[in-house]
Amino acid sequence: MLDPDDDHACVRALLGVHDLADGVVVCLAAPGSPWPVLARDVLLALGKDRRALDAAGPRSSAPGLLELWLRAEQVHHLVVLRAHLLPFSTLAAVDRLAVATGVQVWRVAHGPLHSARTPTTLPWPAMLALLTVPTAADRQKPTAEEQYATVRDLAARAGRAWRIYTERTRIRARKVRPDCALGVLLQNLTIDAHDGDDLLLRLHAARVGLRDAGLHLVLPALATDTRLLGYLGPRFSxxxxxxxxxxxxxxxxxxxxxxxxxxxxxxxxxxxxxxxxxxxxxxxxxxxxxxxxxxxxxxxxxxxxxxxxxxxxxxxxxxxxxxxxxxxxxxxxxxxxxxxxxxxxxxxxxxIPREKCYTPETFATTFTGATNLQPRSKH
Known part of the structure; x- marks a missing residue:
């Protein structure tokens, strides 16, 4: 990629497209960096902490760690700014990394001395347009109504199976724990809630779905219990x-x-x-x-x-x-x-290395004593 004018707008624009959700990583290379140093800089661009990198091993292990994380993050494009200031051995290592991981590497050369065009070079505005093409991450998310219907139907499907089991075994109530089927269901339905309102919507939909299957899910007053609501979610904000x-x-x-x-x-x-x-x-x-x-x-x-x-x-x-x-x-x-x-x-x-298979206060056991799954009365 060419930036013949060595324009600050080029650096700002390319740094602005850095987005792991879209599989785009932009790294500002230090002049003359050997390969282990550049690999560490790319790991920092991936969000790694310097202390965590030090704890993960010596600097010589950075290239192997970088290859692993590029695969794990499913990075598609790696943009290296100031690539014209890197030694040949480092650029050769970057090319080997691209072959090993399948990542498209874009090396940006700045300044008029590096403006000679070849069939494989692009001006930076053209490259910027390629990097900003809408991806799957830009697709519209489901509406609240669609999310509500999905959670309700999943809960109803599970509830129909539990209804048969509950009637056969005459279980009056089920406490909720991580190692029980109801705890697993609630985890599946709420783990990706993005805020407290979304969590409440999902829990209400789960209760309605189970009610449609003939079961009654008793929930605590989450809307007023801010401590409990803050503990439950979102788990991965x-x-x-x-x-x-x-x-x-x-x-x-x-x-x-x-x-x-x-x-x-x-x-x-x-x-x-x-x-x-x-x-x-x-x-x-x-x-x-x-x-x-x-x-x-x-x-x-x-x-x-x-x-x-x-x-x-x-x-x-x-x-x-x-x-x-x-x-x-x-x-x-x-x-x-x-x-x-x-x-x-x-x-x-x-x-805490406890021998229990569940902890005293967790996603599901916070409901214990307040959340029960009971057969609905036939009256």
Missing amino acids: PETVTRLRRLACPLAVGALTLARATDSSAPWLAKTRLDWTDPCGRHVRAYTGTFRVPPQARPMLRALLLDRASRDDPPPALFIGRDGKALLGRRLAHRIRAGADLAGLPAGEAA
Whole structure:
């Protein structure tokens, strides 16, 4: 890409199209950077924190870590500003990275000395137009009415199956926990709520869907209980995802993401197997059901899966330590706590190595005592 006038507008415009949701990463290269330094700069552009990069390993490991995260984030375009000031060895390494990851790399040369055109060069305004073409991320989101109908229908479908089971076993009420089917359903229906109003809409739709199936879901007064509402969601707000992206270690960020998504304690997470996890990071299966991972949090789980795939003959467990052995609850709790501290997020009780399969106050157990699933009266 050519910027013969060395125009500040070019740098500002290209930095403005940096958007991981669209798969576009823009990095301002330091003059004369060797490949490990440039790789670290691109990792910083991906949102990584300097302390997290230091904790992830020596600087020489940055290129391998960069390749992993480009794949996990599903980056399509990497724009390197000031590329004309980089040594040949670094540019050759960038080309190898493009081949290995399938990422389209755009090297920007600034100044009149670099204005010679070749068949593979473009002026920067033309490149800017290519990078700003609308993508799937720009598609219109469902309306509140459409979202309400979807959640209601999913809840009704589950409720019809539960109605039969409830009548056969004469269960009067079900307390809600993460390791029960109702807790899994509520997680699936609300995990990607983007604000408190959206969460309330989804919960109300779930209650209506279950009522249509002949079941009565009793919810606490969420509209007036600001503490409980603030605890329930949104789980993966834009600020939370930004903080998760600070982490460079795939194991730490993957464990912390699943802990937030499922509310499982570390010993319970440690039981998770690789074949229970969707290869694209969309969901993870547990003994009682399948927990959803919202789209904005899937790159963290994909990074964990890519890191695990790079190990030689790993055990069936999802979480593998540096020694190649499966992490038990205590070690996994330590990694979750360390990752939460680096990300600036609350570790929660997932960082406590309890032997229980659920924590005292989680997404589902906050409803315990206030949320019951009961057969509707026939009167």
